[in-house]
Amino acid sequence: MRPIGRVRSVLAARADAPRQADEGAPPAELLLDPEYAAAAADLRPGMRIVILTWFDRADRTTQAVHPRGDRERPPTGVFATRSPDRPNPIGLHEVTVTAVAGTTITVDGLEALNGTPILDIKPVLDAVADR
Amino acid sequence: MRPIGRVRSVLAARADAPRQADEGAPPAELLLDPEYAAAAADLRPGMRIVILTWFDRADRTTQAVHPRGDRERPPTGVFATRSPDRPNPIGLHEVTVTAVAGTTITVDGLEALNGTPILDIKPVLDAVADR
Numbered sequence: 458m459r460p461i462g463r464v465r466s467v468l469a470a471r472a473d474a475p476r477q478a479d480e481g482a483p484p485a486e487l488l489l490d491p492e493y494a495a496a497a498a499d500l501r502p503g504m505r506i507v508i509l510t511w512f513d514r515a516d517r518t519t520q521a522v523h524p525r526g527d528r529e530r531p532p533t534g535v536f537a538t539r540s541p542d543r544p545n546p547i548g549l550h551e552v553t554v555t556a557v558a559g560t561t562i563t564v565d566g567l568e569a570l571n572g573t574p575i576l577d578i579k580p581v582l583d584a585v586a587d588r
Numbered sequence: 589m590r591p592i593g594r595v596r597s598v599l600a601a602r603a604d605a606p607r608q609a610d611e612g613a614p615p616a617e618l619l620l621d622p623e624y625a626a627a628a629a630d631l632r633p634g635m636r637i638v639i640l641t642w643f644d645r646a647d648r649t650t651q652a653v654h655p656r657g658d659r660e661r662p663p664t665g666v667f668a669t670r671s672p673d674r675p676n677p678i679g680l681h682e683v684t685v686t687a688v689a690g691t692t693i694t695v696d697g698l699e700a701l702n703g704t705p706i707l708d709i710k711p712v713l714d715a716v717a718d719r
Contacts, residue, residue: 537711582670
């Protein structure tokens with residue numbers, strides 16, 4: 458697995474990040490490696506995309522978490538949660554492209570920290586007229 | 589990146605696989621490694637989940653593909669397609685859990701080949717009552 462680029466964001470630390478994009482994540486830039494220019498060539502403003510990231514600051518030994526960090530509640534196995542702490546900490550983010558400049562892709566709310574490695578970009582399926 | 593398990597499916601080769609799950613993919617089993625039993629403990633029949641897989645038979649050098657393999661049409665950058673051939677060939681599959689027996693999870697239609705490594709399992713966000 459080799460990152461295709463990195464996230465540029467005002468979010469610097471996990472304490473700053475909202476739990477989900479609909480809880481107020483800021484816009485961000487996807488700084489893709491220029492070697493992937495051909496793969497990125499058909500991304501356009503307005504497209505709904507899924508970004509796959511690698512949560513490089515996650516704890517990969519965690520198998521269960523307390524929902525919303527509430528220690529009064531029983532722990533839940535991480536495969537039934539969206540916790541970033543999990544054996545393979547891959548983040549899944551559905552966003553809208555707002556601008557494209559070469560291999561720099563700007564998107565609306567993204568709940569990933571500055572510097573987070575990007576693994577892949579895919580179109581949202583129901584947004585694909587002809588796949 | 590270390591697989592958490594493997595897919596068991598009647599699909600043996602890429603030629604057998606439908607392009608998307610809604611095109612007639614067969615049920616499949618997720619054979620998770622028993623060391624992840626705690627992470628899988630809260631998966632239940634009826635849950636909608638996203639399975640992340642590693643398309644180990646993909647061509648990672650491909651940056652553009654002809655839509656639906658139609659060579660009359662112009663090639664499209666893979667980040668705007670769901671082609672399995674891409675720099676990091678991670679598959680994204682939305683399915684419903686139909687049975688759970690220990691760390692063997694049965695799901696409805698899955699368009700992944702027999703033996704495909706599984707990287708992660710997450711609940712579908714709009715199906716999560718309380719995350």
